[in-house]
Amino acid sequence: MSEFDVIVVGAGPAGSSAAIKLASEKMNVLLVDRADPPGSKNISGGVLWGNDLEKIVPNWNKMAPVERYITSKGVGFLTKDSSIDVNIKSRKFLQGVTGYSVLRVKFDQFLAKRAESAGAMLVSGVTVENLAFKDGKVIGVVQEGDTITADTVILAEGANPRVAIDSGARRPIADQDVAIGIKEVVKLPEATINERFGLTSKEGFAGEYALGFLEDGVEAGGFLYTNRESISLGVVINMGHLRADDKTYSFDIMDQFTDHPSIASLIENGKLSEYSAHLVVEGGYNSFPKQYGNGYMIVGDAAGLSFSNGLMIQGMNYAIASGILAAETAIEAKKSSDFSEKSLSRYKEKLMESFVAKDAYNFKGIEEVTWGKLAHKIMPSLMEDVLVNMFLTDGTPKKHLTELIRKAMKENNVKSSDLLMEGYKMIRRM
Amino acid sequence: MALELVVITKIVPDGSEVFIDPVNLTLNRSLATNVINPADENALELALQVKARYGGRITVLSMTPPFAIPYLEECVGRGADRAILLSDKAVAGSDTYPTSLAIAAAIKHIGKVDIVFAGEKTSDSSTGHVGPGVAEFLDAELASYVSSVEYDDGYVIATREFEEGTEVVRIPTPAVVTVLTNSNNPRKASLRRKIDAIRQGVIVWDLKEVGLPPDAVGLRNSPTIVKRMIPFPRRDRKGEKITTDNIAKLVDVFEQNKLIKGGE
Known part of the structure; x- marks a missing residue:
């Protein structure tokens, strides 16, 4: 008999959502994250759309450390000297549920703690090294020579899924699967941010930018969103291009973005408080890897469930939704005591029926446009x-x-x- | 006979995230995440090495509010045998004197102890008082600023390090050693041990358990009075960039700031 019903590797939005769902259905769950506190190595470049989170953490937006409610969205076309911005601020955003800007270090810790209080065992600061196999089936994880067993393993490792790849559970990452993201967090007084973006303290702005000023051939998009007392901004750069051209440096593109007159004026006099770089999953329907197998499922960024190509950045909502679907599948598998590939293929079916895959399908080939x-x-x-x-x-x-x-x-x-x-x-x- | 080893630890705010409030001149720890006091990690590692060599049992002991429990589980995950949390509202406001008294009381309650390991100091207050204080209240020998330890039939042979050199002392047990920051590489917890640590849980004692009256500790019994705090003036960087194609300028700047001496 396995020690755990499910081991979830990675406490980002996907992994923690899976663990919350599993634990709240009385499943015996282990949630492991390499960072301590959990989630402190996680980075995002976008806004959290919380419709699915609501299903497992009702009223999450009242409890979670959110920054601002996005009431204003923008798309900007930047040339060397000018910016042409299309901004929409609408009261209609207030009626539906739009997104929140979140600071992931705080937010991911909140989610991981929710999983723990729902009954999951949370271990942070430990890096899982590999999957454990028996007769071609995943039976748990390996760490420092020990095997910890589980009926099902959910891999939620994020954009650089080492365990999934090293164990052969998913194919290696190809250049077209990922982009490089660079992000800065610039601290500014709350009042200054409100003034510059025309917001009240709870309202937020999120914008995406075409970087038309870049040398021909360089493919990168910019993003910027407001937190309560800081602005997060960054660029997402196509990997294939960076590899082909050794004269283009990712940090130069970031500098050009932050130095652009219309961006510079938004962050003027701010204090740089974080600088980070991360692989970003470009995702898209055409680059989905195999997302399940005998005894395991892959969720979130690790499963290519993300969009970040040029003008669009979406991922946390897909991560949460896929985490919940994998959890549901694991619960059903336990009921039938069948953890085979066939049984877990229900996860793929659920995914295909959900907005996650439908979005990906509908926007199939969107990278042609956004890049x-x-x-x-x-x-x-x-x-x-x-x-x-x-x-x-x-x-x-x-x-x-x-x-x-x-x-x-x-x-x-x-x-x-x-x-x-x-x-x-x-x-x-x- | 197996050695009875105790590691005392404090959970502190991460130093890089603590700053002095410019208005109130107090330490603002509100934004900081907590960590095991860095020197205590070295103390635990040294204890683990002693255990590996001579055998024994390691108890990690902390006087902290219950938020410390995950950190104590981490210590057990690294290889300690058990963790005890001494937690009591009455100790709130205690400075290093009643803290040492209460920790010593808890160690006495454990029973016969051979070696107590402590960090040389905490990163949030840097007094270095508690290790020696505990030695005093236990009436045990003390070796401070220790980098390594051997055990020889009722004696601790401790290597102490100073700027001038090293000193090797031989003291009888029970002994307290305070361990230097960065004197070893603390191991990480493994997943197996961490799971077991969480299942095992942390033993929680209050003052009554260790036989100490509440009026022996707390703010009233703390002789320290913080009169005022003086922040260092902030030095803003000029942000001037000198690239490698202007070495002469770089040399000038170094000379002007007396970082190098000009030659002919």
């Missing part, structure tokens, strides 16, 4: 030329808009056929 030339290069420079010419008063008569667009296209060397093609791709993918 694409239209969003990052053509649109920013075209818009800049058109809008600057439209508003710049230089004594000459105003030109008609179509004429401005034609001129801008010519100056930016954009062919109508390219624009149509890229535009078609964008509409099709989105």
Whole structure:
């Protein structure tokens, strides 16, 4: 008989959600995280959408250490000299549930502690080394030569899933699976943040940026969101490109982003309090690895359940949802005492029925757009030329808009056929 | 005969996250996460080495509120045999004097003890009082600033380290040794031992259990009075960058700041 019903490796949103769900159904769960306190090595670049968390931690937003409720969203197209921002602030955001900005070190610790108080055993500061196998089935985990047994192992290791890969439970990471994320947390007084973004203390802003000022070929997107007393901002850079070009440095791209006039003014006089770099799962339907097998399931980033390509960053909500689905599957497997690959394939079915896979499927190939030339290069420079010419008063008569667009296209060397093609791709993918 | 070893430990705020409140001039620990006092980790490691060599039982003892329990489980996870938490509201506000008294009382309650290991000092108050204080109340021999320990038939041979050199002392048990920060590499807990530690749990004692009246401890019995706190003036960096293609400038700056002597 196994020592635990389930061992969950990794206490991020995916792992802790799985553990909360399992423990609250009286399953005997071990939740292990390599960091102490749990989650203190975890990094995110986005906003937490909490619909699924609500199912396992009712009223979580009243208890969890959240920073701000996102009432204002933006997309910015940055060129060398200009920024063209589309911001939406809507009262309608207040009716539904939108997202919260969270600081992961605090938030992940909260979730892990919730799992513990629900009855899971939480061990932090210990790194699981491998999966334990018997007759081709995963029977637990290996750490310092000891095997700790469980009927089911849920791997929730995040973007760099060493155990899953080293044990052969998932295929190795390919360049197209991941990007590099760099993030800074800049401290500023609450009042200053409110003033700069036009917010009250509980409201927050989250924006994503096309970095049109980058040298041709460099693919990176920027993000920025407000915490209570700090701003998190960073860039996500396509891995394939960085590898191909040894003149591009990730930190240079970050510097260019933070030095951009419209970003610099938002963080002016702030104090840099954190600087981090992390693998980011690009995800997408086409890069899903196998997510289950005999005696194990893979959840969250480790299972490629994330989006972070150029203009979109989503992951924590998928992590939470997949953690819950894996937990449900483990509970059903226990009822039937069947932990085989076939039994655990229910997890994949649940995933495919859920918004997690549906989002991924619907946005299949979105990376063509979010990393694409239209969003990052053509649109920013075209818009800049058109809008600057439209508003710049230089004594000459105003030109008609179509004429401005034609001129801008010519100056930016954009062919109508390219624009149509890229535009078609964008509409099709989105 | 197996040695009875005790490691005393304090859970402290992580030093890098503690700052002086510029208004109240008090230590602001509210943002800090807690850690096992760094020198105590070395004390535990030394005790584990002594146990490995001579055999025995290690009890980790801490006088802290119950939030310390996970940290004590960590100590057992690293190889201690059990952990005792001395927790009592009456000790609130105790300075190093009643703290030493209460810890000594708990050690006496354990019974016959051969060696007590303590960190040389805590990272949050740096007095270095409690180890020697415990030795005093136990009427035990003391070796402070110790980097390594051998045991020889009722005697502790301790190597003490100073800036001027080292000193090897031979003292009879029961003995208290205070262990230098960074004098060894503390091992990590393994998953197996950590699981067992959590299942085993921590023994909780109060003052009554160790036979100490509440009016012997606490703020009233603490002779220390904090009169005032003076923060060091903050030195802001100029943020000037000198790159390698301007070595001459770099040399100038070093010379001006008397970091190097100018040559001909």
